Amino acid sequence: MRKDFGKKTIITPLPVVIIGTYDENGVPNAMNAAWAGQVDSDQIIVSLSKHKTTDNLELKKEFTVSFATKDTVTASDYFGIESGRNVNKIEKAGFHAVKSAYVDAPIFTEYPLTLECRVVELQPDTEGYLLIGETVNMSADESVLTDGKIDLGKVEPVMFDSAMNKYRVVGEVVADAFKEGMKLK
Numbered sequence: 001m002r003k004d005f006g007k008k009t010i011i012t013p014l015p016v017v018i019i020g021t022y023d024e025n026g027v028p029n030a031m032n033a034a035w036a037g038q039v040d041s042d043q044i045i046v047s048l049s050k051h052k053t054t055d056n057l058e059l060k061k062e063f064t065v066s067f068a069t070k071d072t073v074t075a076s077d078y079f080g081i082e083s084g085r086n087v088n089k090i091e092k093a094g095f096h097a098v099k100s101a102y103v104d105a106p107i108f109t110e111y112p113l114t115l116e117c118r119v120v121e122l123q124p125d126t127e128g129y130l131l132i133g134e135t136v137n138m139s140a141d142e143s144v145l146t147d148g149k150i151d152l153g154k155v156e157p158v159m160f161d162s163a164m165n166k167y168r169v170v171g172e173v174v175a176d177a178f179k180e181g182m183k184l185k
């Protein structure tokens with residue numbers, strides 16, 4: 001038996017991306033966004049309501065995208081339930097921001113994997129904006145590399161479980177992509 005849920009949509013896994021921006025005074029801000037994905041090899045797309053972050057994006061047209069991890073889950077959730085309009089979230093979380101060498105946006109050293117991006121489009125829609133960004137650089141802490149490659153087993157990114165409002169760790173390797181299906185070809 002299958003149960004119908006109607007129009008309810010669950011895409012899985014949804015990432016938990018942390019969008020880093022500076023405001024007009026150079027104050028760093030971070031927000032949590034789960035309605036995000038990748039288009040082409042170097043573009044990301046995020047569905048956004050109006051936030052301090054979208055004000056900053058309109059101003060600077062540059063941002064970073066980091067990935068919430070098992071070790072950073074408390075701060076990462078906090079970045080999604082408090083606004084930079086009210087408080088300096090970075091200071092409150094005890095996080096550290098350094099300016100990206102490629103874009104006018106902060107890299108938070110607590111996150112091991114970060115994309116440095118330019119705004120391609122910030123399209124207003126009925127509920128907010130659709131952000132399309134182009135990655136100009138990706139950087140990763142050496143601690144999450146294996147043989148020079150990014151090892152997601154070491155990053156331990158979390159996904160957003162929108163069915164139960166939980167964060168789950170992404171991790172276990174179960175097969176080789178582009179090879180496993182050869183067993184049936």
Ligand SMILES: Cc1cc2nc3c(=O)[nH]c(=O)nc-3n(C[C@H](O)[C@H](O)[C@H](O)COP(=O)(O)O)c2cc1C
Pocket residue numbers: 029030031032033034035036047048049050051052053054077079080081082083084085128160
């Ligand atoms: C798990 C989670 C996912 C979220 N995903 C999004 C999202 O995809 N788009 C969005 O506009 N807000 C999203 N939010 C809400 C924002 O992160 C939140 O409104 C935040 O306070 C905005 O911060 P800012 O005002 O400092 O920019 C999410 C929050 C959580 C906790």
